[in-house]
Amino acid sequence: MELFDNLMLGFASALTIQNLLYAFGGCVLGTLIGVLPGLGPLATISMLLPFTFGLEPLSALIMLSGIYYGAAYGGSTTAILVNLPGETSSVVTVLDGYQMARQGRAGVALSTAALGSFFAGCVGTLILAAFAKPLTEFAFEFGPAEYFSLMTMGLVGAVSLASGPLLKAIGMIVLGLLLGLVGTDVASGVMRFTFGLPQLWEGIDFIVIAVGIFAFGEIIASLEHKEIREAYTGKITNLWPTLADFKRMMPAVLRGSAIGSAVGILPGAGLSLASFFAYSLEKKVSRTPEKFGRGAIEGVAGPEAANNAAAQTAFVPTLTLGIPGSATMALMLGAMIVHNIQPGPQVMTSNPSLFWGLIASMWIGNLMLVILNLPLVGIWVKLLTVPFKVLYPAILLFCCVGVYSVQNSVFDLFLAVGFGFFGYALRKLECEPAPLMLGFVLGPMIEENFRRAMVLSKGDFAIFIHRPISAVLLAVTAILIIAVALPAIRNKREEAFQED
Amino acid sequence: MKIVRQKDFASGLLYIILGIAFAVASYGYRMGTASRMGPGYFPFWLGIIMAAIGVMVILGAVRSRAEPQRMERWALGPLFIILASVVVFGLLLDTLGLVLSLIALVVGSSLASHEFTWRATLINTLVLIVFALVVFVYALNLQFPVWPTFIAG
Known part of the structure; x- marks a missing residue:
């Protein structure tokens, strides 16, 4: 089996003592920050990224995936123990997880989440490995027109599947694209939007935007709400689910993994949608739907499996096509570019040990997570009792050190402060900032492909419709927009009818 | 309108x-x-x-039929204090070094909390300085000016 040969190659390059240590370190750091309520994976990943910059590419990627999974998983612990979702993807885990904790089954809820996530992570890794080759071969047929249409579909897909008003989200994408163009134009050498500042010649660093808008913004927003935390303070004694628990959670985990893997591949669908779908499915197929919201173990197992599977398969478009489907993936892509790895169809052929090493490292990251979360859960519980007033200066310190060490530049810190103010304003105006991040990373790529396509067609815009793959992608984009707009139209019509 | x-x-x-x-x-x-x-x-x-x-x-x-939506109040205090403490950190870093500018960052940003106490803040500052030196400067070997330029030379 070629698939297993490839995976073996990956494990051979990823499994060194040193790399395992980096995976471990990444998981600890990611979980450490991810556990804190209010700091989502975007903020967590953006402030921790710079710490991987000094490492070799493969080690850095391994540490990165540790951070990514730690950040993605840390929220579940918070959801179960504090009744607060650590991030949007664990919103539904709160419903039954915290109820289980209140019934004295916090340990079981935590281990269900961890084991479910691990199983789903394994499924996701296999799917990623299986999809990588055919998709990569398919991607070699892509010309600039196809890439342009694919990115457009990805961007529109990312906002149409998310919540919130579509029009404002598209505006944020466009702003992100524009910010991505700041700096030297590769084709002409012209400095664009740099205000004569040499620090901007290379463009704005993605860490600066991410830390400014997400991390600073989230700290300020958290300080604003004098939240009352209802934390589970009892001792966590029994970690192991009973046989009856296993019988109830296994089918939920299987269904969750399937849903999550499918949803994760879609651009922009993200982890929250996966866990939401899984929760409603579990409720539908359950013989005792009235138990949901009152500590049903399926309500923890399904969504947790789903969001971890999605976390894994979200790498499919990023690694094979070089196009991230979500803001978090955009950050991961940015981090890979820092290490001189331009993800896309070429990586797998030109640097197979790195490509398969990365895939193997994701599995290692997942395993670390289980090892880390079950025995160390006591530490995370302690961390949750530390008051926010002590934590946020430490978070701020991480942010500042992270931003500064990208280029050892104080200018970047000031720029991040500017984006912090902007990010806070966006929050107050209810403009979702995640699409901006996605647009920012794709900005230069989408312009380059657009230009090339137009050179090939000698200025004829019809090239995007004449090429079949591109036409299909644009048609899907149009359908997505109409599908989101339709219920809105319907609602408005209903409003109009009511007034008449 | x-x-x-x-x-x-x-x-x-x-x-x-x-x-x-x-x-x-x-x-x-x-x-x-x-x-x-x-x-x-x-x-x-x-x-x-x-x-x-x-x-x-x-x-x-x-549109007169739209669902009304009002502007929220801005938390100008925390907004200003947090961002200003980062700016001060940035201004001091290159000349005064990491240790002294960290004091400004941690103490400054702690003022934004409605639960501020000097005791907790000073302990926190001390812990974070030691942490930053051990983890960032020695373990990760990030390039920072650690001490003021007039002392380190």
């Missing part, structure tokens, strides 16, 4: 201003033609699209 949705109205306005600013700035670069685009072409049209979206958002915000 009545502004029914205040947040949307303000966002629309922001989109229009930013879109036009980008379009005007792009117009200063060579535009080129559709087949040979200059550096101004793509951002110019993106700016126009952004401003157009802003107009549509504003139109949605002034």
